[in-house]
Amino acid sequence: MITASGITKTYKQRGNMLGARAVPALRGVDFTIPKGGAVTFIGESGCGKTTLGRIVAGLETYDSGDIVIDGTPMSTLKHRHRQPFFRRIQLIHQDPYSALNPTRTIHQTLAAPLALRAKQTGRDSAWMDERARELLALVGIDPGYVLPRYPHQLSGGMRQRVVIARALTVDPEVLVADESVSMIDVSLRLGVLSLLKDLRERLDVSVLFITHDIATARYIGGDGELYVIYRGMVVESGPTESVISGPVHPYTQALLSAIPVLHGVELPGPDRVVPTEALDESHADSGCLFARRCPFVTAECEAAVPALVSDGAQAHACYHPQRRSVIPVEALA
Amino acid sequence: MTRTSAPGVRVDDLTVVYKTPAGELPALGGVSLSLAPGTITGIVGESGSGKSTLALSLLNAVQSPGRIKNGTVEIDGLGNIVELKGEDLRKARGRQVGYVFQAAQNSLNPLKTVGKQLLDLGRSHDFDDLPALLKDARSLLGRMGLDGGRVLDSYQHELSGGMRQRVGIMLALVLNAHLVVLDEPTTALDMITQAAILRIVREVHHERGLTTLIVTHDMGVAAEVTDSLAVMYGGRVVEHGPTTEVLGAPRHPYTKGLIRAIPRLSGDIDGATALPGRPPTLGTIPLQGCVFRERCPMRIAVCDTVDPVPVTRDARTVACHAVGRLATPVVPKEYA
Amino acid sequence: MTVVEGMPPTTVTLRRNFWRGVGRVMRRKPSRMVGVGIVLVFVFMGIFGPLLYPNPLPRDDNALYASPSWAHPFGTDFEGTDVLALVVTGTRYVLLAGLTTAVITVALGTVIGLLAGFHRGRWDTVLMRLTDLQLTIPGLPLLLVLSTVWKFTSPIEMGVVLGLLGWGGIARAVRSQSLSLRERGFIEAAKGLGLSTRHIIGRELLPSMAPYIAMNMLIAVTGAIYAQVGLFFLGVLPFDANNWGVMLNLSVFGGGALSSTAALPYLLAPLLAILLLTLGIVLVVDAMDEIFNPRLREE
Structure with a gap:
């Protein structure tokens, strides 16, 4: 189990001579990834969701807050001692083209981490070969075909x-999937998604799914928790199905309203919400971060940042929470 | 000769080939498609389906090593753009045909x-x-x-x-320009921005009286804005018809599979099923028979040898042997 | 494409496939084969050239500055020594010095560039200041000064000095390459999997930069050839060594090759040798990108 609390991260943007501008990417994010569970983060690009995934995978540092992996707070460890913990969390990159070394065959790509594993557990090279085949079969591809080939083939x-098989070589507890299917052909996408889903059940790995595509999030983690993140802050969270069918934060509603409707199969949701302005990172940070774009804004919203409050199952950071039905409805039902 | 009204476009038997070390390979194999004046038509397809090549053909802008080998692209007020050359072609691009490039x-x-x-x-x-x-x-x-x-x-x-x-x-x-081609207009954009752009496309289309063609890999994008939808696979248009009908009652097995493979926001999560196999690339498009047969659940013997002819019935065109069999006997193209 | 069904590829088959791919790339353009041919001829001359002729080379006092003939295809020099023999026996010095320079520039440049680019931070600052320092050393004046105390009779010595003066450019280029590569997914994945830094740099980063490094190496060879020949030509270095540059110097300043035709073959022969060797290397460089990229290698 992995628990993150109050994670903040600020990037320094190179400014003029007078000094650098600080760009907050994450403003205190808390979440828990239970063993075998699914946690989804959705938001627009630049909302900090990718940074969050990289922090959880140990590829990026954070400014404050703490990540507790299986009971060990990372803040108590020196940097170089954290690696074995973060190895249990593997990132699946968005771009499978750059995630594999073009100069190495799939066999070589899998052999390196397997050799490391074999050394740790005192196994021999026959085990490595067998394991490579086993893992490739597990992710649904023919080892005999794939092993001698280069990625471009x-x-x-x-x-x-x-890429998923390579992540599995180190027996991870969590796979962080950052837009992992967005660059794959439409008819092949669902195959990869159902593989991730399958791995959750068969290997009991948890999946941290990071995406802007809420329907795929539902497909993989329909039984898990959904976090809606906006400009580095969680604005709404709760069980995935209940947030999708009954969002209360206007930003969640805007995101869900923006999903294209399959006319002929679906009818648009009756209360669709359209933001009044486009995303602008330079908007004031003083009140609710979404206030400038919110169609339901009041004076109260611009005064202070609303806290994330729970109403039982769902939590939201809004002064005027109201359930709206925004997602498309089945037309034929 | 600037038009003030939306032109119609008729693509007929268009074949585009790419020169490769393995010889000339067809990216488009005899595509026929018409865009009715004043409508938004969507072309959906995966990588290698030939959708971008078709869009570029409307500008007669297929880049070397590709070339238009056969067929015509008639644009009202402009004639057959395949035959335009040099200055005439350059002037037509932009003035008559506006193009929003991928990325x-x-x-x-x-x-x-x-x-x-x-x-x-x-x-x-x-x-x-x-x-x-x-x-x-x-x-x-x-x-x-x-x-x-x-x-x-x-x-x-x-x-x-x-x-x-x-x-x-x-x-x-x-x-x-009154004919506008948008190639993947929303890739790499966020959901909210995408929705805004699609709304704008639709509004501007109506206000200015355009004929619009949108090329996309995203069924949702096409569903959201188009009036008429063409589905491409392996360099063919396999299905074409009014968007709501194509989505609501798809006829071609590829269209059916594609729609079933889209995860949805409501209903049964496990209702989505993956399409087996993978799309062909330029080199693996079969030269004989139906291009989709390797992945097709309705495959019959004739699919291996004969490329199905597109058949039009009640405003819907489908190129499939099995579909033709079920409804009416295969109608040769001349009678369509 | 070879399909090895069932068995994963062993290192041996991989290596065999690699060389088969190299052969394919080379055959793709006739110019590359020509390049390889030229380079091989020079390598042959470098290794066996001195063995083909007696040492010292015979002189023919009756044929000073002789015109080209069957006996002397490029004529003779001021002592009546065959010019062709001089060119052939001079190859070893030129090639050895060039090779030493290339090995040193590439080794130093790659290691320093990789370390700086991969580790960034303090490593980067220190190593890059060192590189800047190297780049600011004025090479020619330093060589002039050095030559007053050092005779450079051995090509290795020559190569070492040229190499130490020339690694800065490659270090900077390799650094910028590794800075962009380290952001790539496969490097991050390797880090995330806990693979050793040695593996990441040696097995993941280095092969991706191989075409780049190989190209730089060959360009460094040509650069070193020009540099040493130039130094000898200028007469900065003593004439103890048998070198194409010495020939050029003697033909121009001793034989008056620029004003009379008698010494012209004596001038043209080493020039032609330099030209051919450079051409051979340039033609081979053309293939580097395709050799190291598995995708281009196969098609």
Whole structure:
């Protein structure tokens, strides 16, 4: 189990001679990834969700807050002692093209981490070969075909499966999937998604799914928790199905309203919410971060930042929470 | 000869081949498709389906090593664009056919302001009244919810992805083209920005009386804005018809599979099922028989040898042996 | 494409596939084969050239500055020594010095560039200041000064000095390459999997930069050839060594090759040798990108 509390991260943007401008990417994010569970973060690009994934995977540092991995707070460890913990959390990159070394065959790509594993557990090279085949079979590709090949000889879907197999070589507890299917052909996408879903059940790995595509989030983590993140802050969270069907924060509603409607199959939701302005990072930070774009804004919203409060199952950071039905409804039902 | 009304477009038996070490391979294999005046048509397909090649053909802009081998593209008021050359072709691009390129976000010149690029565009098309052009551009940008003056004075890096996409649309429309082609207009944009751009496309389409073609890999995008939808696979249009009908009652097994593979926000999560196999690339498109047969659940013997002819029935075109069998006998093209 | 069904590829088969790919790349353009041919001829001359002729080379006092003939295809020099023999026996010095320079520039440049680019931070600052320092050393004046105390009779010595004066550019280029590569997914994944830094730099980063480094190495060879020949030509270095540059110097300043035709073959022969060797290397460089990229290698 992994618990993160109060994670903040600020990037320094190189400014003029008078000094650098601080750009907050995360403003105190808390969440828990239970064993075998699914946690989803959704938001627009630049909302900090990618940074969050990289921090959880140990590829980026954070300014304050703490990450507790299986009971060990990372803040108590020196940097170089954290690696074995973060190795249990593997990031699946968005781009399967750059995630595999073009100069190495799939066999070489898998052999390196497996050799490390074999050394740790005192196994031999026969085990490595067997394990490589086992893992490739697990992710649904033919080891005999794939092993001697270079990444460029494989399709996008296959490449992403190889990336997943490579992550599994170190027996991780959590897979962080950051927009992991957005660059894969539409007809192959669902295959990779159902693989991730399958791995949750078969290997009991948890999935931290980071995306802007809420429907795929529902497909993988329909039974898990959903966090809606906006400009580095969680504005709404709760069980995935209940947030999707009954969002209370206007930003969540705007995100869900923006999903294209399959006309002919679906009807648009009756209360669709459209933001009044486009995302602008330079908007004031004093009140609710969404106030400038919110169609339901009041004076209160601009005074102070609303806190994330729970109403039982769902939590939201809004002064005027109201359930709206915004997602498309089945037309034929 | 600038038109003020929406032109119709008829693509007939268009074949585009790419020269490779393995010989000339067809990216488009005899595609026929018509765009009714004043409608928004969507082309959906995966990578390698030939959708971008088809879009480029409307400009007669297929790049080497590709070439148009056969077929015609008739555009009202312009004639067969395949036969246009040199200056005539250059003038037609922009004036009659506006094109918003894939990744329009990155197709602006980083060293020049948007306004400068607009003036360059005007001059290269011999516009005398440049102030009027600027005024048009400002009002178009204003229409799309941007501060026109500020945007024209900006460099590419000062604009967000959604703003650049709008600038791309403005540049395609400002010369008063009435046929507009948008290639993947919303890739790499966020959901909310995507929704805004699609809304703008639809509104501007109606206000200016355009014929619009949208090329996308995203069924949702096509569903949201188009009136008519063509599904492409392996260099063929396998299904074409009114959007709501194609989505609501797909006939071609590929369209059916594609729609079933889209995860949805409501209903049974496990209702989505993956399509087996993978899309063909230029080199693996079968030269004989149906291009989809390897992945098809309705495959029959004739699929291996005969490329199905598109059959049109009640405004819907489907190219599939099995579908033809079930409903009516295979109708040769001449009778369609 | 070879399909190895069932068995994962062993290192041996991988290596065999690699060389087969190299052969394919080379055959793709006739110019590359020509380049390889030229380079091989020079390598042959470098290794066996001195063995083909007696040492010292015979002189023919009756044929000073002789015109080209069957006996002397490029004529003779001021002592009546065959010019062709001089060119052939001079190859070893030129190639050895060039090779030493290339090995040193590439080794130093790559290691320093990789360390700086991969570790960034303090490493980067220190190593890059060192590189800047190297880049600001004025090479020619320093060589002039050095030559007053050092005779450079051995090509290795020559190569070492040229190498120590020339690694800065490659270090900077390799650093910028590794800075961009370290952001790539596969490097991050390797870090996330806990693979050793040695593995990441040696097995993941280095092969991706191999075409780049190989190209720089070959360009460094040509640069070193020009530099040493130039130094000898200028007469900065003593004439103890048998070198193409010495020939150039003697033909121009001793034989008056620029004003009379008698010594012209004596001038043209080493020039032609330099030209051919450079051409051979340039033609081979053309293939580097395709050799190290598995995708280009196969098509």
